[in-house]
Amino acid sequence: MKTSFVPCCYSPTLKCSRFEGKVWKRAFSSVLIYKKNLRAYLRKVKLCISSLPLVASLESDVQSNFVRSREFDYVIIGGGAAGCVVASRLSEDKRSTVLLLEAGKEDDNFYIHVPMGFPYLIGSDLDWKYHSTYDEKLLDRRVIWPRGKVLGGSHAISVMLYLRGSANDYREWERSGATGWGPEDVLPYFLKAENNLRGASAYHGKGGPLRVSDLPSPNEMSHAFVVASQTLDIPPNKDFNDWSRSQEGVGFFQVTQADGKRVSPSTAYLDPVRGRRNLSVETQKHVEKILFARETGSAPRAMGVSYINSSGKRERAMVRKEVILSAGAYGTPQLLMLSGVGPPDVLVSLGIPPVMPLDGVGKNLQDHCAAMFSCKSKNPSKDKKRRDLYYTEETGKDWKTILTWVLAGKGPLTSTMCEAGAFLKTNSTFNDPDLQLRFIPFFSEADPYFSLSDYSSKGMFLRNRSSRPSGFSIQSVAIRPKSRGSLKIQSRDPAVIPTIESGWFSSQEDLETLLRGILISQKLAHASPLSSYFGEQCFPSTGLSKKDDIIRYILSTCHTANAVVGTCRMGTDKGAVVNPNLQVMGVERLRVVDASIMPCIPGGQTGAPTVMIAEKAADMIRGKVSAKTSFEQNVCKS
Numbered sequence: 001m002k003t004s005f006v007p008c009c010y011s012p013t014l015k016c017s018r019f020e021g022k023v024w025k026r027a028f029s030s031v032l033i034y035k036k037n038l039r040a041y042l043r044k045v046k047l048c049i050s051s052l053p054l055v056a057s058l059e060s061d062v063q064s065n066f067v068r069s070r071e072f073d074y075v076i077i078g079g080g081a082a083g084c085v086v087a088s089r090l091s092e093d094k095r096s097t098v099l100l101l102e103a104g105k106e107d108d109n110f111y112i113h114v115p116m117g118f119p120y121l122i123g124s125d126l127d128w129k130y131h132s133t134y135d136e137k138l139l140d141r142r143v144i145w146p147r148g149k150v151l152g153g154s155h156a157i158s159v160m161l162y163l164r165g166s167a168n169d170y171r172e173w174e175r176s177g178a179t180g181w182g183p184e185d186v187l188p189y190f191l192k193a194e195n196n197l198r199g200a201s202a203y204h205g206k207g208g209p210l211r212v213s214d215l216p217s218p219n220e221m222s223h224a225f226v227v228a229s230q231t232l233d234i235p236p237n238k239d240f241n242d243w244s245r246s247q248e249g250v251g252f253f254q255v256t257q258a259d260g261k262r263v264s265p266s267t268a269y270l271d272p273v274r275g276r277r278n279l280s281v282e283t284q285k286h287v288e289k290i291l292f293a294r295e296t297g298s299a300p301r302a303m304g305v306s307y308i309n310s311s312g313k314r315e316r317a318m319v320r321k322e323v324i325l326s327a328g329a330y331g332t333p334q335l336l337m338l339s340g341v342g343p344p345d346v347l348v349s350l351g352i353p354p355v356m357p358l359d360g361v362g363k364n365l366q367d368h369c370a371a372m373f374s375c376k377s378k379n380p381s382k383d384k385k386r387r388d389l390y391y392t393e394e395t396g397k398d399w400k401t402i403l404t405w406v407l408a409g410k411g412p413l414t415s416t417m418c419e420a421g422a423f424l425k426t427n428s429t430f431n432d433p434d435l436q437l438r439f440i441p442f443f444s445e446a447d448p449y450f451s452l453s454d455y456s457s458k459g460m461f462l463r464n465r466s467s468r469p470s471g472f473s474i475q476s477v478a479i480r481p482k483s484r485g486s487l488k489i490q491s492r493d494p495a496v497i498p499t500i501e502s503g504w505f506s507s508q509e510d511l512e513t514l515l516r517g518i519l520i521s522q523k524l525a526h527a528s529p530l531s532s533y534f535g536e537q538c539f540p541s542t543g544l545s546k547k548d549d550i551i552r553y554i555l556s557t558c559h560t561a562n563a564v565v566g567t568c569r570m571g572t573d574k575g576a577v578v579n580p581n582l583q584v585m586g587v588e589r590l591r592v593v594d595a596s597i598m599p600c601i602p603g604g605q606t607g608a609p610t611v612m613i614a615e616k617a618a619d620m621i622r623g624k625v626s627a628k629t630s631f632e633q634n635v636c637k638s
């Protein structure tokens with residue numbers, strides 16, 4: 001049966017969940033129920049009053065002004081890591097029509113495909129350029145967060161490391177209420193997505209869309225880092241994604257590359273199926289709102305989306321089956337709130353008519369916070385010609401280097417900068433490593449995002465840095481942080497980025513992890529054979545030897561390792577935003593499928609887990625029953 005499109009809260013006769021029945025009658029009866037809790041009552045009344053004057057304006061907003069209106073089975077918002085996967089999988093069914101709407105452009109920028117090109121994308125027009133509020137804890141600095149605004153999303157501007165976290169991370173998901181998302185549930189989807197050039201095994205897939213390979217030309221200093229770590233009793237680890245053993249150890253990262261070029265969900269999942277007649281992929285379409293309708297006595301139902309096209313005109317796309325929200329950890333909660341799904345106080349303060357009050361939207365923000373140890377080589381001025389060893393911006397301008405990449409898919413341009421790394425428990429009581437060290441054969445500033453400042457300077461990550469000396473860096477990352485932040489919209493204008501509080505170091509433990517990371521990095525730089533490349537420690541400067549000095553250094557230079565998740569947490573409790581089927585609580589025909597649903601951040605990187613989420617979600621949406629692997633006995637229990 002076809003439901004006619006009646007926007008919820010856009011007509012005085014329609015009601016939203018908290019205000020069913022006669023609004024004022026309910027408000028009065030609320031007085032009795034809530035008389036012991038006056039504040040809660042006042043909030044409800046305020047919410048109720050605020051929604052009334054808006055009814056008329058929203059009705060006109062929805063019913064007119066659309067230069068085009070179309071209908072699909074599924075509309076996916078956001079062509080990032082998750083959105084590309086879901087679009088590809090759902091359109092396998094020829095009977096279903098799928099529309100993917102992406103705010104950014106096609107991923108045809110040259111720097112996307114050259115692995116070493118990614119720093120040039122940060123701060124460019126392919127970056128949403130998010131930042132936090134000024135934070136006293138971070139000595140009045142802002143956190144700068146790049147996020148991809150392009151087909152492929154943040155994955156298209158990422159460092160390409162392929163890391164899933166440990167089996168324990170997914171046990172933690174289950175414990176927190178994400179039923180059906182334990183290690184044996186998610187592993188089949190990691191395998192389904194993967195095409196690992198090392199071949200198939202219990203923990204790796206062969207034949208999936210996402211090519212995973214070893215770095216074709218790791219730097220000789222990265223090898224030295226791996227050996228030096230072992231002299232400090234860090235055990236070798238050839239595969240950080242092997243769940244039959246502990247994640248601890250040192251080794252090389254695997255990357256999402258094919259023949260030395262970037263592989264993203266856009267190139268891997270979408271490119272091969274762009275010709276499907278039932279799939280429409282449209283870029284430069286900024287979704288501004290999800291449209292809801294409601295029949296009396298039932299839950300609000302997603303009917304479609306309203307978006308602005310590249311000429312600034314408003315269009316809408318309606319759905320027969322579902323709207324799938326994949327706008328990422330910042331875009332997704334922002335769109336939910338703009339559409340009336342979120343914390344009531346935020347909606348009220350901006351005059352947004354509430355569709356479904358959900359306090360958890362925008363909460364539980366988690367990220368990997370990082371601190372840099374960086375040093376110069378022994379002879380930084382003489383090293384200029386050694387571009388295969390000491391990477392600087394000049395490396396990419398060298399013809400030999402460019403030809404090696406074009407013809408053979410090898411050489412320094414295939415570097416992801418973070419080439420080798422280690423996972424360490426800085427406290428023996430921890431179940432899993434809390435620290436990731438990432439070795440970078442490149443001299444880095446203390447805060448690599450500093451040049452972007454608050455973005456107003458229009459700075460770019462690496463522009464005008466050709467005087468960078470040769471050297472190497474070790475980045476410490478707190479990979480299982482306890483700190484939590486939050487975000488909320490500050491305007492009804494979808495173009496205005498939300499107000500974001502990083503929450504970094506709300507738990508002191510995360511700071512301790514980074515402090516230990518810097519101290520271990522110092523030791524590593526002096527361990528053979530890495531010591532032979534070491535000239536002078538620059539960051540933190542050698543003058544900073546006391547614990548308090550190093551902590552101050554960390555606070556004044558810490559930066560993101562780009563793993564924002566958790567802002568629309570999956571679970572079954574009151575604070576959860578989506579249930580374990582990824583359906584938005586209290587709303588019909590709306591699912592969230594992206595990094596925002598993660599209950600807690602996996603202790604690796606977040607791209608592979610996001611692809612896994614999207615693979616599993618596609619099966620759920622299509623009603624396919626997933627096979628659970630019975631590998632429990634092989635999975636490391638520590």
Ligand SMILES: Cc1cc2nc3c(=O)[nH]c(=O)nc-3n(C[C@H](O)[C@H](O)[C@H](O)COP(=O)(O)OP(=O)(O)OC[C@H]3O[C@@H](n4cnc5c(N)ncnc54)[C@H](O)[C@@H]3O)c2cc1C
Binds near residue numbers: 162287594
């Ligand atoms: C610089 C950087 C380096 C990274 N390095 C790594 C790494 O080495 N390994 C790893 O595993 N992960 C890495 N990540 C993280 C990884 O890329 C993300 O975890 C992953 O892309 C998240 O996927 P997503 O689908 O949730 O969001 P995204 O990939 O960010 O996709 C969201 C998409 O939605 C679009 N969108 C947002 N709002 C709207 C709207 N209103 N209308 C239409 N479209 C909209 C965006 O433009 C974007 O394309 C990195 C991220 C960054 C930024």
